Amino acid sequence: MTKYIVRRLFQAVIALFMLSVLLFIWLRSLPGGPVSALLGERSTAADREALERALGLDQPIFVQYWRFLTRALSGDFGTSTFVAPGQDALQVFLARLPATIELSLFALLIAVTLAIPLGYVAARRRGRPLDTGAVMFSLVGVAVPVFFLAFVLRDVFAVNLGWLPASGRSTVGINSTDVTGLFVLDGLLTREWDAAWDALRHLILPALALASIPFAVIFRITRASVLDVLDEDYVRTARAKGLTSQVIRGRHILRNALIPVVTTVGLQIGALLAGAVLTERVFSIRGIGDALARGFEQRDYPVLQVLIMMAALIYIIVNLLVDIAYAVIDPRVRAK
């Protein structure tokens, strides 16, 4: 197992290095650049040239990359040009990470707790109204664009009913003491119940919007997987042996059906990060997704580099953890 993990980590380092080269070149091949964002709309050609010289952007791209790499290895990932001007790009990532983690975790929690039981029940009642309804519902979840869902949720629950806040992470003036950066958790840890409740209320609408796609995907995989397992010989055998339905459900159906579901949940974490770009933007949540969107708009190279590299790193780690979880659930994998 250790050898396996070490090998996977080594592969990850190579992959990250290659990604950094491609990313560096690709970003700089896009039209525009941080110079436009730094100078604004009133600059002259001379201003532009002077700035490019001052920042070394007039150098050949491999010289620029070498400079980036040597700095990055010493922990300096450059200075944000737009998202948080003047701040260290890595700091921008770290500062924005908690918001995204909180949102994604909450969305994943909603998706998983709704999708897995519903998928199981739907499969057990294949073809009946509950199943048909749930399948339709999950189709809508995939089909409706996240930003549209966000807009509708907000219009109904924030603007018209006034039950929930429309955007942001907390009400102006209600903040908990910063411990982890996850506002709900911080409020609970410091026993500032008002702040925790306020942060939770702010999370509900964006998390629902963000959960729509993983919910649908996890639901469909669970349902399909349970259906597959129901047809397996060992389930029939178990029934024939007269085992209680509780044991059959738990040990035989659910446990085996969950293997593909765990993989899917892991992969959905990547999808959540992608979904967070839109959700955070629409709900003014200052997380990674929002930084990514703003970074692209204004070509903030250092921030984009850090965010994408870190997202890749997280993705690699999550995948590694999924594989390990797989090994734990499925003895056959462990045996290999």
Added chain:
Amino acid sequence: MINRKAAAVAGAAALALVLSSCAESERESDGENTDTDGAATGAAGDGSGDGEMSDATFIFGAAGEPKLFDPFYASDGETFRITRQIYEQLLDFEPGTAETIPGLAESYEGSEDGLTWDFQIREGVKFHDGTDLDAEAVCANFDRWYNQTGAAQNSAVTYYWNNNFGGFADQSDRDSLYESCEATDEMTAQVTITRYTSKFPDILAHGAYAIHSPSAMEEHDANNVEAAGEGFTYPAYATEHPTGTGAFQFAGYDQANGTVTLERFEDYWGEKAGVAEMVVRSIPDEATRRQELEAGQIHGYDLPNPVDWNSLEEDGNTIEIRPAFNILYVGLNATTNEALLDVNVRKALSHAINRDQLVQSQLPEGAEAASQFFPDTLPGYNEDLEPYAYDPDMARELLEEAGHADLEIEFWQPTEVTRPYMPDPASIFDAIRSDWEAVGITVNPRPMPWTGGYLEGTEQGQAAAYLLGWTGDYSSPDNFIGTFFTQQDNAFDTGNYDFADELTDMLVEADSEPDPDAREEMYKEINARIAEDFLPGLPISHSPPAIVVSEAVQGLITSPLAAEDFSTVTIDE
């Protein structure tokens, strides 16, 4: 290290917030049980002594966040919106107009040659750090501006100084408009400039020339700007300790929430702010800003989309329409399309545009078709000029005469942007494009993201035709046409044309004319020549940008420069 420091600051800020909210709730309960808690009542006494002072918070939704809080290093509207509340300049703008009036200088007088200016500094003005404003402090600011070194000299950092004053002290190869500043007595600052220009002293009303506390700048190393990687790093003064004389003082920037908090400065020399606190929340998405206002979470936001104006008003909000102090134009550049060198082709393009229809269908109420490159509120506006008549036949004829009946033109379309002069670039683009196609011109549209190549490409002369505009910074014709056409290496590449030197000379001459009446005539003449003979670009419209506030907001005075002073705002809840 930075990490820990940042965490400490954030922690302290959060703690302060918690403590202050505790203090607040104590105060509230004090009101109910009088006389029981002497100490707390004493603390609350400061505020209640004034009786009338509101403790309301005004929450404003901004489309972006400020870059930093030192306006001398800024050139973006979101930064100025905030620093405008914290700082004041020697000169100011008459509320609601772009007219220059006294600010921290209660009066000012120039020598006959316009080179030496005496500013009489207002008595009794305090900086937020408790130090007094005097002539020495004013001169310390001028000297600071002029003595910027290294990275700070780049126009990405000091745009306004570079463009208005030119060089810095250690730049022998660049002229500077600035000569010296001397405190001739305690409350008189004498500023000398190197040549006469019509812009001076009006430019000093611009937010970039705000007067800072010299002691705060020294304490927080205000001039320490460095180029680092692909960006610039700014000192703590610019990010955490801005110290001016304004009606609001800086209370904190919460990066996790994107909110800047300002609080009423109790020692302000003038009328104190109408609310105890002003919070500016960054809400990048336009639909979110609207829904936040509808949900009552914010009190107002800038640049509501004109299509929402009616419904916002029906919901009881107020749409405040600012006077239009801007110009939208079609930029032309003959570098990549030689047909444009012929003035008849340019005239044909202008006659082909149905400006009236464009203004009526695509621009908000109050917009006007433009006949020249600046609005009618500036001296030098030529009343005799009419917008180019919509005349497709004439356009066809002119093209025929020029031998370009089959003209083909690449027309750049800005995407991912809205500007005060251009609320919906796509629809404006489509209107002009179809007008041109109607007279037989082949238009090749080239959509491009605003900062993803559009600004860069138009600046470098790659676009034969493009949409761009300008909002004035201060009251001066030179700030419009001088900025556009004095340099010949501009976005229009006027250096391509045979009139380039003549136009430059006229602009320099007008800017150097000390007699205001004579100068006004000169600008009128230049406007006529630009419209009738030169036509380096096509003025299209002036459109009024709006700001929307909820019913509860009273006393907002809008500014044509979008330089609102929010200290007059009160919340009526």
